[in-house]
Amino acid sequence: MPQLIEVWNDTVDSRHLVGGIAIGVGIAVPAYLIADRAFASSGDEALGHSYALLVGIVGCILGAVIVGFMFKPKRVITTTAVENRSRQDVIDEIVEEYGDLGDPRELGPAAQQEVRELGLFDALLENHEARAHRGGPTESHDRGPGAKGSTPTDGSASAPSKGDDQ
Amino acid sequence: MSADLIEPILWAVGMALLAAVLFTGIGLISGTDETAIVAPLALLVILIGVPPAGVIAFFLAAIISKHISHAVPTTLLGIPGDTTAVPMLREAQLLRALGVPHIALQKAISGGVISVIIAIPLSILFALVLTPFAEAIGAAAPWIFIAAAVLVAYTSKGKLAAVAALIPFVLLIVGLQAFIMEQKEATFTTSFFLGIATGPLIFDLFAALSPTGRKTMTQDGKREFTLAPDVRPASRRLPNPLRTLDRTQIAYTSGSAAITSATFVFSPVAMAVLMGEITGSRIKNGYHRLTTVMTVRNGTTESTYLAETLIPLIAIGLPLSPMAAGPAAPLFNAPPVYTLDTKSGETNNLHDLLTTGQFALFAVIAAVIAIAIAYPFVMRNAHRAATWVMTSVSHEAIIAGFAALICVICLYEGGLLALGVTITVGLVGGLFNRMIGMHAGVQFMGYYVAVLTVPAILAL
Numbered sequence: 245m246p247q248l249i250e251v252w253n254d255t256v257d258s259r260h261l262v263g264g265i266a267i268g269v270g271i272a273v274p275a276y277l278i279a280d281r282a283f284a285s286s287g288d289e290a291l292g293h294s295y296a297l298l299v300g301i302v303g304c305i306l307g308a309v310i311v312g313f314m315f316k317p318k319r320v321i322t323t324t325a326v327e328n329r330s331r332q333d334v335i336d337e338i339v340e341e342y343g344d345l346g347d348p349r350e351l352g353p354a355a356q357q358e359v360r361e362l363g364l365f366d367a368l369l370e371n372h373e374a375r376a377h378r379g380g381p382t383e384s385h386d387r388g389p390g391a392k393g394s395t396p397t398d399g400s401a402s403a404p405s406k407g408d409d410q
Numbered sequence: 411m412s413a414d415l416i417e418p419i420l421w422a423v424g425m426a427l428l429a430a431v432l433f434t435g436i437g438l439i440s441g442t443d444e445t446a447i448v449a450p451l452a453l454l455v456i457l458i459g460v461p462p463a464g465v466i467a468f469f470l471a472a473i474i475s476k477h478i479s480h481a482v483p484t485t486l487l488g489i490p491g492d493t494t495a496v497p498m499l500r501e502a503q504l505l506r507a508l509g510v511p512h513i514a515l516q517k518a519i520s521g522g523v524i525s526v527i528i529a530i531p532l533s534i535l536f537a538l539v540l541t542p543f544a545e546a547i548g549a550a551a552p553w554i555f556i557a558a559a560v561l562v563a564y565t566s567k568g569k570l571a572a573v574a575a576l577i578p579f580v581l582l583i584v585g586l587q588a589f590i591m592e593q594k595e596a597t598f599t600t601s602f603f604l605g606i607a608t609g610p611l612i613f614d615l616f617a618a619l620s621p622t623g624r625k626t627m628t629q630d631g632k633r634e635f636t637l638a639p640d641v642r643p644a645s646r647r648l649p650n651p652l653r654t655l656d657r658t659q660i661a662y663t664s665g666s667a668a669i670t671s672a673t674f675v676f677s678p679v680a681m682a683v684l685m686g687e688i689t690g691s692r693i694k695n696g697y698h699r700l701t702t703v704m705t706v707r708n709g710t711t712e713s714t715y716l717a718e719t720l721i722p723l724i725a726i727g728l729p730l731s732p733m734a735a736g737p738a739a740p741l742f743n744a745p746p747v748y749t750l751d752t753k754s755g756e757t758n759n760l761h762d763l764l765t766t767g768q769f770a771l772f773a774v775i776a777a778v779i780a781i782a783i784a785y786p787f788v789m790r791n792a793h794r795a796a797t798w799v800m801t802s803v804s805h806e807a808i809i810a811g812f813a814a815l816i817c818v819i820c821l822y823e824g825g826l827l828a829l830g831v832t833i834t835v836g837l838v839g840g841l842f843n844r845m846i847g848m849h850a851g852v853q854f855m856g857y858y859v860a861v862l863t864v865p866a867i868l869a870l
Contacts, residue, residue: 248629248631252610252805264810294458300819305811308807317802318804
């Protein structure tokens with residue numbers, strides 16, 4: 245039974261993590277120390293120190309690549325077709341969170357062309373008119389059928405927000 | 411063109427090519443925060459002796475290409491490609507739900523390209539306007555920094571707690587610096603930057619070691635990600651941002667790039683949020699609002715980074731912006747190559763080594779190369795690239811790489827003492843980040859408060 249934990253916003257196996265760090269540090273640190281010693285004995289010390297850093301960083305990358313080959317990602321990736329539900333339900337949910345998506349006929353020529361090419365024109369128009377019938381286009385929080393509950397985004401809505409911006 | 415410019419230009423072209431290829435790839439991997447990855451690599455480039463032309467071109471090409479490819483995980487997977495991509499998440503997820511994630515992606519990166527084209531000349535122009543006041547700005551720096559630190563802390567998630575936490579954080583740095591001085595008669599910088607940048611990772615590793623901490627981190631099963639379906643652009647022509655965006659989007663992106671080229675003391679994430687809100691409030695149609703806000707926000711991540719790097723570099727020579735205090739810090743201070751004496755304000759860094767004309771030339775070279783590589787690549791291969799990264803690159807490998815990087819860079823800067831400094835700063839910084847909402851941007855400001863403002867206060 246693997247021990248899955250969340251570290252730095254993604255899932256890892258704790259034993260693989262310990263092994264991975266041991267390999268990464270185990271390759272990069274000796275590489276740096278040996279290179280530093282070797283360059284120091286052969287002349288220009290400051291420059292040799294910098295080249296040793298370069299060797300050390302190559303060691304970091306090498307270690308990461310090896311770890312990458314040894315341990316596979318702990319993620320499940322699914323590529324879904326857009327939605328199983330009807331497009332109107334999806335648009336209703338978006339409208340509930342974001343506000344009315346509006347009448348596509350009011351868009352400028354370029355944007356209207358884009359919506360048509362995406363095949364969204366009819367769906368947006370239908371949704372807009374249905375809303376207009378139900379009580380005015382300004383009612384952005386109008387609850388459409390089946391618009392309760394889940395958000396329009398899927399499970400990844402709880403994506404890692406790292407909270408460290410600059 | 412004079413003959414002695416040829417060699418620097420070749421350096422600029424070469425280093426920009428290297429950075430553009432490298433960072434277009436790195437940007438696809440989510441979690442590769444700008445500060446944690448751009449700053450150490452820029453430092454490395456400086457330390458191995460690349461001339462100034464190569465250094466500035468490498469750095470600018472790196473941030474431009476990374477901000478183009480970071481839109482891939484953000485729009486296709488719904489996870490932020492890096493810190494500045496966080497403000498784009500909501501619009502990206504809604505467009506994904508509509509089944510048009512490729513539109514979100516194309517709009518975002520086209521906004522980025524337009525923004526680069528506007529921001530480079532404008533930030534250079536703005537730097538020229540500010541140059542006569544450089545001395546006055548330098549003298550006021552200690553007070554500008556503490557004011558900005560408080561402001562940035564207050565606008566972070568932590569609000570007042572983050573402002574109050576500046577006191578222990580600054581004192582920690584002052585104390586560590588004094589101890590290092592006593593032991594080695596030297597000062598460290600990189601170890602502090604690295605500790606701040608990788609703080610959340612270091613904190614998580616400590617938590618994973620502790621039985622109580624591990625309980626809160628346990629996951630029931632593998633984490634699930636839904637990759638949006640691949641929908642390729644209809645046309646096979648060379649991608650053109652002016653064709654991908656409509657006139658309104660071009661206008662709003664250019665406008666916010668122009669504004670954010672001047673507001674160089676504010677946090678890039680804050681500006682991306684603000685510009686998106688202003689734009690969104692002015693566009694009536696909901697669908698159009700979604701795509702335009704995407705465009706403007708990603709554009710702002712490019713323009714803020716460029717302006718916040720170029721203006722302090724050209725006009726002042728001191729790292730007086732959140733960006734210059736973070737990812738761009740090595741361009742100002744990377745002893746022994748570039749130095750910065752915070753007490754006297756004496757500098758020997760890119761500010762002194764390049765003229766404004768050279769900055770402009772190398773910035774344009776970097777921008778052209780980065781856009782030529784990253785933009786068509788992402789427009790065409792986004793889906794394949796995102797799939798490959800998510801299915802093939804394990805998180806263990808990324809963490810192992812970072813752990814090794816921390817060890818090597820610290821040993822390089824100051825042996826085991828430097829490693830201890832990074833772990834200390836990282837653990838405390840990561841704790842403050844996770845528990846108090848004091849992000850790395852606030853902590854970088856805290857570092858400069860410790861080295862600039864504290865001596866000025868004590869000298870009063």
